[in-house]
Amino acid sequence: MNYLNLMLICICSSAFSQNVSLNWSDKIKTNGHEAIAGAYNETYYTRNITKDKNLVFKIFDGQAHFKKEANANFGLGKMEYKYLGNHFLEKKIIHFLAETQRKKNKIYIYAAQTDVNFESVEETLVLNELNYKNLSRDGISFTPDSSKVVVWAELYGKNKNHANTIRYKVFDAQLHNILEDKTVVLTKASKNMHVKSCLLDNYLNLYVISEITKPKKEQKKTEANTYGNVTVFANNGEVKEIAYAFKSKTVNAFFSLTKDNNFLSTGFLSPIIKGFLKSKKGELVSDELFMMKYDCKTLLETENKVISVNDLYPENVIKESEYVPYKVQNVFELKDGTISIVAEQYKSVYHSGHRGAGYFVYFHCDIAVIHLDKNLEVKSLVKMPKYQKDARNPSLMSTSFKDKIYIIYEDKTKNEHINSDKEIKKSTAGFLTRDSDKSLFLITVNNKGEMKKNILFSYDQSNIRPDFSKSAVIKDGEIMLNATDYLGILRINSI
Secondary structure: OOEEEEEEEEEOOOOEEEEEEEEOOOOOOOOOEEEEEEOOOOOEEEEEEEEOOOOOEEEEOOOOOOOOEEOOOOOOOOOOOEEEEEEOOOOOEEEEEEEEEEEHHHHHHHHEEEEEOOOEOOEEEEEEEEEHEEEEEEEEOOOOOOOOEEEEEEOOOOOOOOOOEEEEEEOOOOOOOOOEEEEEEEEOOOOOOEEEEEEEEOOOEEEEEEEOOHHHHHHOOOOOEEEEEEEOOOOOOOEEEEEEEEEEEEOOOOEEOOOOOOOEEEEEEEEEEOOOOOOOHOOOOEEEEEEEEEEOHHHHHHHEEEEOOOOOOOOOOOOOOHHHOOOEEEEEEEEEHHHHHHHHEEEEEOOOHHHHEEEEEEEEEEEEEEEEOOOOOEEEEEEEOOEHHHHOOOOOEEEEEEOOOEEEEEEEEEHOOOOEEEEOOOOOOOOOOOOHEEEEEEEEEOOOOOOEEEEEEEEEHHOOOOEEEHHHHHHHEEEEEEEOEEEEEEEEEEE
């Protein structure tokens, strides 16, 4: 058997008492086509499409033991449709599907409901019917309390000088009733407004998150040509715009609807690099963090602050090539009302090639966890050095459990006891790079700013290699890891 089980118990003090288990399944014989489907009641699910176009789900227990598989039948025939995803709702699974009928220029969005054994419990419903030639982008999401689902689509306007529209339908979670069916007009011409996503809060307010490109006559050398924007289409018909523009700075913002009915946005302010940048340390850092909060019920701003986060960078950052800005990867609101922010240094650099055949190089570097008190002042900051250049499995995954933050990432095993940038062994892609030299690391950070680092899984033990881009955080303290032909279940529990 290829089954591997690793149990790691760290008891350093009462601050870090924890029980962390990582279990790997036997090899799944689907040639890397297995995808994470989710979990319910300590049962874990994956899915894949077979050669004869059947959708098959596999069921595992909490120890990653395979239990059985089941074919899903949604009454739509073979897999001529696209599986968009699913949502676990109590003892039911809602499956979202799309079918393109090119002869009719139509795209149909379906919802099918099954029990956790994939037996159909209701008829498959048509949630939306769209003209695909008129479709820019679309999406499906649930409200934070999982009581409602929104199905939205951005539709092209008359031309690029006209605004696009958003058509959205809101259903109750059981899909028995349509609560809203609206079409709203966006506030900028489509050539200047790039919609990224749409979110719906518990009060049926729609948040359209976009990037705005300034008209050429408004662009300045000392300012970014683009800025972030959120257009709120309130349930009462009002329209509110929230712009994220900062003088001489740019920002890559993180947005979320929180469990306590706030719309939160945050991100690090970074210098605008146009042409040659002066070698001044003050211009080569992103140590200012903006934080904005809006009350979803009143749509009033409750917080608007720029926070200085000292000690994110060493004093000797003097070259543009050495500068890597921080990007917010996750935000956790803790039970005591404080906030923990997980950030990572990230940048992409374009290199021009022969006859225009250029390429990008991607850097994922140091990890930082910033803990803010109720007044949004920095209570603690911890950093973990990391250097990934075009790494095979870059970046990180994070979750929280009982007010502790847990971060997993891949790094060279030699960096187990390294805690400074000067000593860090670089992880890069190349002919001489060996996966067996790497490990899966776990960082634990408590709300006092104390940190512990452990190796969860060393790659020299087997050929299992997790892929973060295909993995998922299932709930607080649980992560399902997709490792091509293996399923990993990481669970965190208090002792």
